[in-house]
């Protein structure tokens with residue numbers, strides 16, 4: 091029935107899925123000797139997840155029924171339908187936009203955790219190409235030997251996941267200065283950057299609630315972070331917002 095009402099949303103959804111499929115084969119050209127840090131969504135995945143999320147939103151029955159009701163009220167001359175839409179349309183657009191952002195993020199997490207890392211041992215979909223000579227970059231299976239001491243500690247405590255790639259044409263000798271290093275930052279709050287080591291090497295080693303939350307009063311928590319590299323310690327009192 092829905093298909094009769096909104097055939098274009100179905101077609102547009104399939105077009106988005108097809109676009110996501112095509113985008114996943116599109117090369118990404120990178121500097122063969124560069125270091126990049128990725129905190130949330132990898133740019134390489136963003137366009138694909140956006141296309142997938144758009145397709146899923148268009149396929150969702152709630153949006154289709156929204157378009158259906160919108161069309162019915164558009165066809166109707168009854169004034170209350172128009173007043174309804176003044177509030178319903180912005181609300182539905184807001185809900186759709188928020189759902190869309192959540193979907194993009196979820197799709198990226200699902201793709202990374204369950205497919206990309208497990209199957210391909212990498213966090214992005216599109217193939218990496220050298221921007222200087224236009225050939226595919228090669229992955230280094232064990233990047234640990236290319237990392238400095240602070241980065242090795244970050245990799246060990248899993249605050250950062252490193253991937254190293256190199257171009258076989260540009261660089262005959264593969265060393266730290268001739269590779270493309272991608273650092274995927276773990277956004278878990280238990281990790282913190284050490285001011286001395288300037289790397290995400292501090293980890294939460296102690297946490298205790300020192301003041302319970304009471305009605306209309308915030309709570310407090312004592313947190314200690316310790317650097318696993320230089321063993322610097324930082325103590326901080328954090329506010330636990332009421333109702334959190």
Ligand SMILES: [Zn+2]
Nearest residue numbers: 220223257260
């Ligand atoms: Zn190259």
Ligand SMILES: [Zn+2]
Nearest residue numbers: 284287317320
């Ligand atoms: Zn340190």
